[in-house]
Amino acid sequence: MNRAALIQSVIGLGPSWEARPGWFEQHPAALNRPPETLVAIDIEPEASLAPPRQDAVTSPQPDVPLVPPPGVDIAPPVLPPLPQVQASPLLEWDALERAVRDCRDCRLCQTRTQTVFGRGNKQARWLLIGEAPGEQEDKQGQPFVGRAGQLLDNMLSATGLDRDRDVYIANVLKCRPPGNRNPSGDEIATCQNYLIQQIRHIQPTLILALGRFAAQTLLQTEKGIGQLRGKLHSYQDIPLIVSYHPAYLLRNQPDKHKAWQDLIFAKKTFGRLSAD
Template sequence: MARKTTSADRWSALLKTLELDPLWTPRPGGVLDQSESIQAAQPLQATPIGEPGAPMAASMDVADAASKPDTPNRAELIARMDWATLEATVAQCVACPLWETRTQTVFGVGDRQAAWMFVGEAPGAEEDKRGEPFVGRAGKLLDAMLAAMGLHRGENVFISNVLKSRPPNNRDPLGPEVQQCEPYLKRQIALIQPKVIVALGRFAVQSLLHAHTPLSELRGRPHAYEGIPLIVTYHPAYLLRSPLEKRKTLEDLRLAQRVMAQFRDAAE
């Protein structure tokens, strides 16, 4: 009989994927043990995010209007959309100049009733080609990170990006681009109502927390997005370029698991 895969097995596999010493142990104050509790300013509450109004029925007229930058009350229209209208709006969006250079939009993928939501920054070349987030080298690393947490793409996990269109040459997102795409991400979160959000990278953190504090100063403790616990960590693409930061990401993922456990305890 095959031995059941344990949490220790999954973390050992991730250590190998990240090319870290399998005997590595976290620095004091980093990864939380099973016996430790999360030290936060306020206890995390098991209160889901509220939707701004009843979902608007699918409408191509509404999708067409909300896909344009100069539509009055555009953010309010998006904030009431159902999934079908939201996806149609993103697919034809011309709210910023990125529509001129993209191959297709990258809406997001996964379980639309997921407890976990992972938010990246912007699609890359492979994502732009396939229409799915995190499918290149960074995507393989993210999948390994999910597996170490006992998670799998599409199963109780939704993956999205701040930007739904690829910036040319994979440059950093620009402020106006983030502002135009932000209502889409906000509506995705409101529809999913995840229990924990993991923000991957600087632009995801800045968009969700509206903070310009360096990511290194924000990680290591839980934050909140409209009542939802939010964990800050590095983007997988950054980890590929900066392997010395991989240990810190392990600490962040373990923290995310402890936050999820505390949330579930509070909900019982």
């Protein structure tokens, strides 16, 4: 008799019941159980606790085709964040113009016809900033000439602004990217100090950033125009409003009314700032 049976006997619980060898295996219920109900389950304890590997996760089916149909523009790549620019000594305006004219700091100097510094009244209260010179700007050495420039002039005059008297217009890049391609992040990073110096000289009441590259460069953001327009931002405490680049508007006529809304918003904001 084992120790458990002895204790049970002493306290009056009678003999303990023990199954005969093979009792469970030979029980009718076990013998009649359909084999398919016996399911083997493989358990891998460590694997089940670990997070799933990314390459083992099945992606949901997309609602839209991953490859756009012919003729549909793919959104251009988002610019990488630009490094913070160290405040450099402020050059005199003429010296700044000469520095730009002679600049060979990035690859664009090899393909430009000439640099494009800016145009307008450097005492103006409005500063308009675009992206980079295009073909006509590269030929003439002036920003916003050609059809995009004419559209901008028309929009400005419709809001009562004279392009030579009331605004100064500059670009982020002072040299034309070949074939009017998008500026690259390193070109913008190399060139932006010239623009920063122009802003420090002009000290405008309001900046109007025209297009994604100008807006992203000045606001140090990766957000697109759609998220940035319609709001009052600031660059170094200067109020800044974002709108479309006129060259974009020439290709996307339906968005002209949005650009017009942006100009009205800018005009009202400027009026309020000037009254303060």
